Amino acid sequence: DAKTTQPNSMESNEEEPVHLPCNHSTISGTDYIHWYRQLPSQGPEYVIHGLTSNVNNRMASLAIAEDRKSSTLILHRATLRDAAVYYCILLGFTGGGNKLTFGTGTQLKVEL
Amino acid sequence: DAGVTQSPTHLIKTRGQQVTLRCSPKSGHDTVSWYQQALGQGPQFIFQYYEEEERQRGNFPDRFSGHQFPNYSSELNVNALLLGDSALYLCASSLTAQANVLTFGAGSRLTVL
Numbered sequence: 001d002a003k004t005t006q007p008n009s010m011e012s013n014e015e016e017p018v019h020l021p022c023n024h025s026t027i028s029g030t031d032y033i034h035w036y037r038q039l040p041s042q043g044p045e046y047v048i049h050g051l052t053s054n055v056n057n058r059m060a061s062l063a064i065a066e067d068r069k070s071s072t073l074i075l076h077r078a079t080l081r082d083a084a085v086y087y088c089i090l091l092g093f094t095g096g097g098n099k100l101t102f103g104t105g106t107q108l109k110v111e112l
Numbered sequence: 113d114a115g116v117t118q119s120p121t122h123l124i125k126t127r128g129q130q131v132t133l134r135c136s137p138k139s140g141h142d143t144v145s146w147y148q149q150a151l152g153q154g155p156q157f158i159f160q161y162y163e164e165e166e167r168q169r170g171n172f173p174d175r176f177s178g179h180q181f182p183n184y185s186s187e188l189n190v191n192a193l194l195l196g197d198s199a200l201y202l203c204a205s206s207l208t209a210q211a212n213v214l215t216f217g218a219g220s221r222l223t224v225l
Contacts, residue, residue, distance in 0.1 A: 032212060034212075041218070042218055043116070043202050043204075043216030043217050043218050043219050044155065044202070044204075044214075044216045045216065046213050046214065046215070049212055049213070087154060091212065097143065097145075097160045097162060097167045097168050097209035097210065098143075098145075098160075098206060098209060098210060098211060098212070098214065099145070099157050099160065099168060099170075100145075100147075100155070100157065100204075100214065101157065102147075102154030102155045102156070103154050104152075104153060104154050105154055
């Protein structure tokens with residue numbers, strides 16, 4: 001399975017933008033880049049995904065490097081509720097089914 | 113619309129016992145996957161069920177088995193429990209086995225003493 005590398009932790013102030021980086025130098029041409037987050041005492045929650053082009057949704061934006069070896073999750077205005085572990089995951093369809101390979105993620109701390 | 117529901121939320125077992133965890137997928141979803149999350153770690157894929165069959169499996173021993181029912185709900189069974197099986201067990205469902213988005217439940221916290 002292709003591996004992703006993320007910083008262990010990051011800090012942000014409320015109402016400021018947050019850029020969460022992810023390196024995935026061994027990504028294959030068919031791997032989608034996914035981001036999930038896990039709030040305390042909850043299961044992971046889907047945030048956003050993309051293949052080659054930058055993506056936007058109501059939660060965040062995903063910027064994908066041209067060579068696809070890195071990506072950045074952008075939270076435009078962090079709130080206290082965004083404090084969570086953010087996982088960058090490469091989704092391949094091995095065996096015909098979806099399978100998420102999680103790393104240890106980035107713990108995002110948001111302060112007032 | 114209920115999301116993924118799991119039961120029980122917490123349970124305590126002793127070494128050597130067996131445990132069954134249950135999962136009801138999100139309405140309209142037909143594929144269920146199970147993940148194990150040890151404390152401080154990311155979730156690890158156990159296996160996936162689609163059309164009542166195990167479609168793919170992660171690096172887990174045969175002590176871990178599962179089942180999917182005609183209504184798409186699923187069970188995870190773990191036999192001969194070890195202390196190392198203590199973890200949060202997460203169920204995730206998706207619209208199809210090839211869907212890009214998974215919906216996770218809140219998990220079942222298993223403690224093995």
